[in-house]
Amino acid sequence: MALSKNKIRAIASLSKKKERDESGxxxxxxxxxxxxxxxxxxxxxxxxxxxxxxxxxxxxxEELILAEKEEISKASLLQSPPPALAVFEKPxxxxxxxxxxxxxxxxxxxxxxxxNLGTILRVADWFGIEDIxxxxxxxxxxxxxxxxxxxxxxxxxxxxxxxxxxxxxENEETPIYGTFLDGENIYGQELTSNxxxxxxxxxxxxxxxxxxxxxxxxxxxxxPAERTTSESLNVAMATGIVCSEFRRRGL
Amino acid sequence: MALSKNKIRAIASLSKKKERDESGxxxxxxxxxxxxxxxxxxxxxxxxxxxxxxxxxxxxxEELILAEKEEISKASLLQSPPPALAVFEKPxxxxxxxxxxxxxxxxxxxxxxxxNLGTILRVADWFGIEDIxxxxxxxxxxxxxxxxxxxxxxxxxxxxxxxxxxxxxENEETPIYGTFLDGENIYGQELTSNxxxxxxxxxxxxxxxxxxxxxxxxxxxxxPAERTTSESLNVAMATGIVCSEFRRRGL
Numbered sequence: 342m343a344l345s346k347n348k349i350r351a352i353a354s355l356s357k358k359k360e361r362d363e364s365g366x367x368x369x370x371x372x373x374x375x376x377x378x379x380x381x382x383x384x385x386x387x388x389x390x391x392x393x394x395x396x397x398x399x400x401x402x403e404e405l406i407l408a409e410k411e412e413i414s415k416a417s418l419l420q421s422p423p424p425a426l427a428v429f430e431k432p433x434x435x436x437x438x439x440x441x442x443x444x445x446x447x448x449x450x451x452x453x454x455x456x457n458l459g460t461i462l463r464v465a466d467w468f469g470i471e472d473i474x475x476x477x478x479x480x481x482x483x484x485x486x487x488x489x490x491x492x493x494x495x496x497x498x499x500x501x502x503x504x505x506x507x508x509x510x511e512n513e514e515t516p517i518y519g520t521f522l523d524g525e526n527i528y529g530q531e532l533t534s535n536x537x538x539x540x541x542x543x544x545x546x547x548x549x550x551x552x553x554x555x556x557x558x559x560x561x562x563x564x565p566a567e568r569t570t571s572e573s574l575n576v577a578m579a580t581g582i583v584c585s586e587f588r589r590r591g592l
Numbered sequence: 593m594a595l596s597k598n599k600i601r602a603i604a605s606l607s608k609k610k611e612r613d614e615s616g617x618x619x620x621x622x623x624x625x626x627x628x629x630x631x632x633x634x635x636x637x638x639x640x641x642x643x644x645x646x647x648x649x650x651x652x653x654e655e656l657i658l659a660e661k662e663e664i665s666k667a668s669l670l671q672s673p674p675p676a677l678a679v680f681e682k683p684x685x686x687x688x689x690x691x692x693x694x695x696x697x698x699x700x701x702x703x704x705x706x707x708n709l710g711t712i713l714r715v716a717d718w719f720g721i722e723d724i725x726x727x728x729x730x731x732x733x734x735x736x737x738x739x740x741x742x743x744x745x746x747x748x749x750x751x752x753x754x755x756x757x758x759x760x761x762e763n764e765e766t767p768i769y770g771t772f773l774d775g776e777n778i779y780g781q782e783l784t785s786n787x788x789x790x791x792x793x794x795x796x797x798x799x800x801x802x803x804x805x806x807x808x809x810x811x812x813x814x815x816p817a818e819r820t821t822s823e824s825l826n827v828a829m830a831t832g833i834v835c836s837e838f839r840r841r842g843l
Binding site for chain 1: 711
């Protein structure tokens with residue numbers, strides 16, 4: 342099958358959130374990420390070189406289109422054409438209340454920067470976090486740049502978009518943590534092995550509505566303790582440090 | 593004074609490393625970063641709006657040019673013109689061996705991505721690290737994008753470019769740490785309050801030449817411990833987690 346103009350247009354249109362929302366599809370590009378996602382997500386269309394296909398003979402897709410790199414580049418959003426790009430169906434994970442009660446879960450309250458979201462997914466994967474619950478206005482995971490930035494973590498971490506306030510209300514029996522500038526020094530706090538950790542917006546932090554539902558307020562102290570600093574940690578960095586601190590206790 | 597064509601050209605040329613190296617100058621743009629750097633670095637040229645000048649009346653520069661935003665935009669590398677941009681002299685910090693022996697210092701072995709360098713500087717600032725020693729082939733701190741990404745940390749952390757192998761050899765009496773995939777679980781290791789922590793290249797990790805000089809090999813374990821993962825942590829994230837772990841012991 343050849344790469345028709347219509348197909349090229351349909352693939353490239355997935356750079357737009359509206360198209361992704363309406364179609365329920367997303368685009369992944371590049372050898373590593375496509376081969377990482379193929380076993381996990383349902384692939385509608387796989388466009389790849391003959392060489393990629395031979396290297397991954399068991400890759401299954403509803404539609405397989407073998408093409409030269411130059412042809413692939415017409416549909417690609419990347420600067421240098423990848424040997425493979427694929428259109429996947431967005432997964433629809435249900436939130437499993439029992440799992441939330443037992444595990445460590447991240448909750449993202451209006452994370453706006455796609456780069457931060459990608460970095461958070463990657464570090465969550467490293468620390469074995471299986472669910473991330475996002476407010477509806479958090480950046481879109483299926484933005485091709487985020488898909489790229491997750492380095493395959495998107496295949497291992499379930500990301501849910503939902504009414505975050507309601508999610509916290511419905512899981513109040515699980516310990517709910519959040520990081521605040523006036524929270525308690527995380528290093529000295531008792532941390533449970535299960536819980537929901539809320540991370541806030543890049544500029545505004547955790548919103549008031551969510552704050553009310555957070556009983557355990559944490560803070561990553563700067564060093565030395567007496568030094569006052571007007572600066573703050575980047576939210577993805579803070580997420581990584583918080584995850585490290587929770588997991589350290591469990592190892 | 594007006595913003596002449598020559599001046600515009602000279603300012604814009606600082607986007608190139610060669611020009612920065614030859615002139616010993618660098619460019620900072622934006623209200624916050626310029627006002628953060630003015631008290632610390634010697635300013636050759638400050639181009640700003642009347643409003644910025646009134647807000648920062650004590651700002652000193654060899655040459656002050658008041659200009660409208662539109663005029664500033666001609667010299668600016670940013671998409672939306674900032675109210676201030678400034679050309680500073682690059683500082684020349686000497687490496688103080690006594691300070692290195694007493695403090696916690698980061699050493700960067702060929703960090704290539706400017707974004708990672710900026711993030712590392714910012715988290716180092718948070719954790720009170722005063723010196724970062726970089727191999728000569730580490731990304732240039734004075735790249736305008738890195739200057740921007742450091743959020744002012746560039747004014748508080750001394751960054752040195754030097755022969756890193758020689759630096760480690762000359763400071764062998766100070767504990768030298770590094771992170772390796774086959775290192776010891778950092779959470780269980782004894783960490784000194786002073787030391788040099790080597791962080792390696794994004795793809796290749798720490799080079800062999802440096803490895804030989806590292807006695808204390810650390811590793812940030814993924815979770816759960818028995819899960820094998822082919823992925824790795826981003827180097828800036830790993831740096832933040834390592835710094836957090838060193839500082840936790842000292843608080």
